[in-house]
Amino acid sequence: MLPIGSNVFLLGGLPWINNIMGKQVYETNGTPYIYKEYKPEVASTFEAGYKALIANKLLIDVYGYTSRYKDFIGRNMVVNQAGNIYAISVNSQNKVRTYGYGAGLNYQVTKTVSAAANFYSDKITDVPVGFIASYNTPQYRLNAAISSTGIGTQKKWGFAVQYRWQDKISFENDFANGLLTAFSTFDAQVNYKLLTKNAELRLGGNNITNHYYQNGFGSPATGALYYLALRFNLL
Numbered sequence: 001m002l003p004i005g006s007n008v009f010l011l012g013g014l015p016w017i018n019n020i021m022g023k024q025v026y027e028t029n030g031t032p033y034i035y036k037e038y039k040p041e042v043a044s045t046f047e048a049g050y051k052a053l054i055a056n057k058l059l060i061d062v063y064g065y066t067s068r069y070k071d072f073i074g075r076n077m078v079v080n081q082a083g084n085i086y087a088i089s090v091n092s093q094n095k096v097r098t099y100g101y102g103a104g105l106n107y108q109v110t111k112t113v114s115a116a117a118n119f120y121s122d123k124i125t126d127v128p129v130g131f132i133a134s135y136n137t138p139q140y141r142l143n144a145a146i147s148s149t150g151i152g153t154q155k156k157w158g159f160a161v162q163y164r165w166q167d168k169i170s171f172e173n174d175f176a177n178g179l180l181t182a183f184s185t186f187d188a189q190v191n192y193k194l195l196t197k198n199a200e201l202r203l204g205g206n207n208i209t210n211h212y213y214q215n216g217f218g219s220p221a222t223g224a225l226y227y228l229a230l231r232f233n234l235l
Contacts, residue, residue, distance in 0.1 A: 013038035041072050065100055112155065119143075
């Protein structure tokens with residue numbers, strides 16, 4: 001048993017939890033809680049995809065999937081007569097479904113310049129009311145990038161720029177629940193090959209606009225990371 005707040009505790013799903021909670025326990029809708037056997041979840045999944053290289057320049061990769069879960073594991077909130085609240089591990093009485101798809105493109109613009117973009121989607125359905133699934137995956141995500149391994153007459157300069165975006169999430173975990181807003185970031189880097197072929201100077205940053213965002217509700221916000229690096233290739 002793990003306390004996570006005032007009169008709020010995390011419990012597992014095995015029969016001994018009844019000895020801790022007591023005999024008179026109720027779900028959040030006021031109905032008496034009845035313990036049901038705790039089982040491992042079972043998933044049935046179907047996935048299909050397609051990948052092709054066109055004109056030795058454009059790589060296309062697409063896929064889609066669907067999964068159906070029996071005895072999907074999550075949590076329910078219950079309360080006993082003393083006013084203690086317990087988040088207990090339970091199996092969903094519904095057959096929960098997840099599905100999604102994605103597509104990616106990689107294009108070789110020149111011998112040293114390439115561009116890429118990808119888009120993903122994931123969703124969960126048929127979750128019972130009041131059931132905490134903790135399916136903390138944004139419904140939509142997008143990435144786009146362009147990079148070069150060498151520009152200029154001597155091909156010593158290079159660069160990489162990436163844009164990332166993800167949709168909002170109704171975030172659920174054992175300690176806090178809430179909405180994470182959608183956010184986007186830019187990553188950028190320039191690099192220069194030094195006189196020796198085995199050394200490279202890099203200047204760049206992740207989230208260079210310093211837009212603070214969260215990947216988990218209640219977790220610290222993430223800002224920019226800037227760096228200056230000297231890279232050596234020992235081989």
